[in-house]
Every structure is written in C-alpha cells, then in structure tokens.
Amino acid sequence: MLTVSSLVIGLVGFTVIEHFSLVDAFYMTVTTIATVGYGEVHPFSVAGRIFVSFYILYNLIVVAYLVSVLSTFIFDGELRKLFKMYRTDQEIKRFSGHIIVCGFGRNGRKAFQELRLNGARVVVVEQDEQLMKSLAEGRSGEDYDGDGVAGGKIFTVVGDATNDSVLQQAGVERASALITALPKDADNVFVALSARALNPHLKIIARASYKSSESKLLSAGADSVVMPDEIGGSHMANLVVRPEVIRFLDLISGLSADKLRLEEMNFSQMREDLHGRSIRELDVRSITGATIIGLRQADGTLLVSPPVGYIPGPGDVLLLLGNEEQIETFEVRFRQL
Incomplete structure (x- = not known):
C-alpha cells in the first residue's frame, strides 16, 4: 500500500509540477524511489526541486518503515511461526488412521489426553489461535493447568471446524475417527454432517448440550452422542443412592488413583x-x-x-x-x- 501511494505521488507530482509525459513521470518516479540517480529527463524548476526533495524524504521514511516491519517479522518469530505451521501441515499430510478432535475446551482437552495416553495420533482443530499458543508456551514436560495435557507436540490446525477446507487440512479423508466437542450443538451438527460427507467410513463422536440435539447429530452422521452435563448430573445423583457402584466406575474411568x-x-x-x-x-x-x-x-x-x-x-x-x-x-x- 505504501509503495503504491509513493508511486502515485511521484506520477502526479512530476506530471503536474514539471509537466512531464506519463512515461517520463513514471521513469523519474521509479529512479527516485530506487535511488538509482540516472539524472533528470529535463532540468527541474524550483518547485520541482522542492517537490523532489520532500519526495525523497518521504521515500526514505517509507523504506525505514518497511525495514522495521521486516525486522520485526523476522526477529519476533513471525517467520519462524509460519515455517512451523508449514512444517506441521506437511506432517499432518502424512498421517493416516489418526483421530481428529474439534474444539479444545474442557471436553476436547480431556478427550485429547485420554487418546494420547492410549498411544493414539491426534490432530486438534481449534479456532482460538491464542489458546493453542498459550498451551504450547506452557508445555514443559509436566502437566499444566490441571488439564492433563503434558509436554509434547500438539498437532494443530487453526481454523473453524465447520469449514470443509479446515477438516481436509486436518486429514479427515485419512482419519479413523473424529470427536467434535464444540460449545454449540449446531456447530457439532454441521461438523458431523461435513465429516460424514468427506469420509463415509469415519467414526464420529459428538458432544451435545441438549437432549433435543441428539437425534439431529445422529441424523447428521454421528455414530455416538455424549452429553457431559447429563452424565455429570446422573453421576452426582448416583453417588448418593449407590456410592460403591460409582466408586467402582471411577476406578474404570481413571478418576481414581488406583484406576x-x-x-x-x-x-x-x-x-x-x-x-x-x-x-x-x-x-x-x-x-x-x-x-x-x-x-x-x-x-x-x-x-x-x-x-x-x-x-x-x-x-x-x-x-x-x-x-x-x-x-x-x-x-x-x-x-x-
């Protein structure tokens, strides 16, 4: 944008002030911006010299700004970040039989933890880039934030899981299963529908907040629907009426120390x-x-x-x-x- 504006200023200035032809004005503009200094097409008037002086100062400021932006881009890690994203994308393209987790909230993160503990290869699709960045920076080989996700690389595709292109980037055609744990039931329905169309043999597990969403998710292509809120309430009630049964189930689910x-x-x-x-x-x-x-x-x-x-x-x-x-x-x- 700055380069275009500089080019326009030069063309207008040389044409209006010095009455150059469009070709000559373009030539003088380019040689001035490039600081080549081949000489004037015609001797400048006093007004032309003043214009060129300020025009050169303006271009020096533009160049200094561009150098500053480029330096920030390189040294503040943006270039490294782009390279890392490209390398991750290339690695995911080689995955086959992996599992995709859409949404890295509490439910998605717990699913990711369990899958990783069982040796599964997992690709996370999450729209909140800052969340994934903070988790990546917090990894140090130990569990952090009490979420059970320890150190190790999280293969991530940043984007909206309801978009087919994002699911394809996560390798949905080659995946063996997909877990959609997005906050909104409508989004989970859309993900299930899209994933089923892209991979008819995919196993799809969907999260739902409302009982009325269960039939919609199943119709959209989900193999199973899980309602965390309903499970949680039933679990608390059963701790009152049949506590020993629930303690035994906690052993199986890994919620107890002696699992x-x-x-x-x-x-x-x-x-x-x-x-x-x-x-x-x-x-x-x-x-x-x-x-x-x-x-x-x-x-x-x-x-x-x-x-x-x-x-x-x-x-x-x-x-x-x-x-x-x-x-x-x-x-x-x-x-x-």
Missing part, C-alpha cells in the same frame, strides 16, 4: 494358536489376573460374563477388565505380534 483399565481385543488380533479354544480353556484370569467381563458377538449381540464354554469366533470382540500390569500381561500372552 482399572478396560480393554478390548478382536478375534482377529488373538494369537492363531489360541483360536478354537473356549473361554475356560483360554484361562485369562489365571494367566494374567484380568477378567473377561463381556463379549460382543459378530452379529452385535453383547454377552455379559460370557459362558465359560463359549468359543470365540471371527468377528467376536473380547472385553476385559484389569489394572495396567494385568492388561499388559494379557497383551503379551494373547495378542498376535
């Missing part, structure tokens, strides 16, 4: 030499200490405490409960390497 872990294993992930064995013959509890609490059959039927004589088959999924050590032992002894 338990729920794990699942598809039949196809089980060691081949274990195929054809019944629940009794697998003897998971004696070998690992973990307990098979359920089994989802290939047809979708859920068996709670499956019969010991049941023989898992293709499509079945075992559901297990145990502490970290027990689940790790189960992984080593039963999962196909």
Whole structure:
C-alpha cells in the first residue's frame, strides 16, 4: 500500500509540477524511489526541486518503515511461526488412521489426553489461535493447568471446524475417527454432517448440550452422542443412592488413583494358536489376573460374563477388565505380534 501511494505521488507530482509525459513521470518516479540517480529527463524548476526533495524524504521514511516491519517479522518469530505451521501441515499430510478432535475446551482437552495416553495420533482443530499458543508456551514436560495435557507436540490446525477446507487440512479423508466437542450443538451438527460427507467410513463422536440435539447429530452422521452435563448430573445423583457402584466406575474411568483399565481385543488380533479354544480353556484370569467381563458377538449381540464354554469366533470382540500390569500381561500372552 505504501509503495503504491509513493508511486502515485511521484506520477502526479512530476506530471503536474514539471509537466512531464506519463512515461517520463513514471521513469523519474521509479529512479527516485530506487535511488538509482540516472539524472533528470529535463532540468527541474524550483518547485520541482522542492517537490523532489520532500519526495525523497518521504521515500526514505517509507523504506525505514518497511525495514522495521521486516525486522520485526523476522526477529519476533513471525517467520519462524509460519515455517512451523508449514512444517506441521506437511506432517499432518502424512498421517493416516489418526483421530481428529474439534474444539479444545474442557471436553476436547480431556478427550485429547485420554487418546494420547492410549498411544493414539491426534490432530486438534481449534479456532482460538491464542489458546493453542498459550498451551504450547506452557508445555514443559509436566502437566499444566490441571488439564492433563503434558509436554509434547500438539498437532494443530487453526481454523473453524465447520469449514470443509479446515477438516481436509486436518486429514479427515485419512482419519479413523473424529470427536467434535464444540460449545454449540449446531456447530457439532454441521461438523458431523461435513465429516460424514468427506469420509463415509469415519467414526464420529459428538458432544451435545441438549437432549433435543441428539437425534439431529445422529441424523447428521454421528455414530455416538455424549452429553457431559447429563452424565455429570446422573453421576452426582448416583453417588448418593449407590456410592460403591460409582466408586467402582471411577476406578474404570481413571478418576481414581488406583484406576482399572478396560480393554478390548478382536478375534482377529488373538494369537492363531489360541483360536478354537473356549473361554475356560483360554484361562485369562489365571494367566494374567484380568477378567473377561463381556463379549460382543459378530452379529452385535453383547454377552455379559460370557459362558465359560463359549468359543470365540471371527468377528467376536473380547472385553476385559484389569489394572495396567494385568492388561499388559494379557497383551503379551494373547495378542498376535
């Protein structure tokens, strides 16, 4: 803008004061701005000399300002920031099977924490650039702000998650799942609708504040809808009427210090030499200490405490409960390497 204004001032000044042709005025303007000094096309009048003197001073101020802006851009980290954004974008383009979390508020941040603890690769979509910047500056390898997000790089796409281009930048076509935890239900509906259109095979989990939004989210393409406020109120009520049940659930959800872990294993992930064995013959509890609490059959039927004589088959999924050590032992002894 400053360069254009300088060019216009020069053209007008040389044309009006010295009565140069448009070509000569343009030539004198460019040589003056560039400080080349090839000489005047025609000798200047007194008024022309005064104009050129002030015109040169003006251009020196413009150059000084541009140098100042450029220095600030380079040394205050803006250039480094752009390079970092470009590098992050290139890394995300190589992701496949990752999980996208839209919205980095309390719910989104908790989801991010749990996913990272389980070794998932996560891309965050957040519109508040300042929020992500403050979190990045606060990371020091320790948990901060009590939000459970410790040190480590957060792959972030800054933008509105309701825009298709932003979801595409986050790699929605290659992602395995998407969690939309935006504050407004309408935005979550829009994200679910857009994400489903961009990736028909994507697993979509959506947050809702109101019960009336649940059906809309499911119609928009969400696989599951979670209502944190409703869950919170039900949790508090159950602490009064069935406190021990809730304490046990807290162990499973990780809200207690001595947390338990729920794990699942598809039949196809089980060691081949274990195929054809019944629940009794697998003897998971004696070998690992973990307990098979359920089994989802290939047809979708859920068996709670499956019969010991049941023989898992293709499509079945075992559901297990145990502490970290027990689940790790189960992984080593039963999962196909």
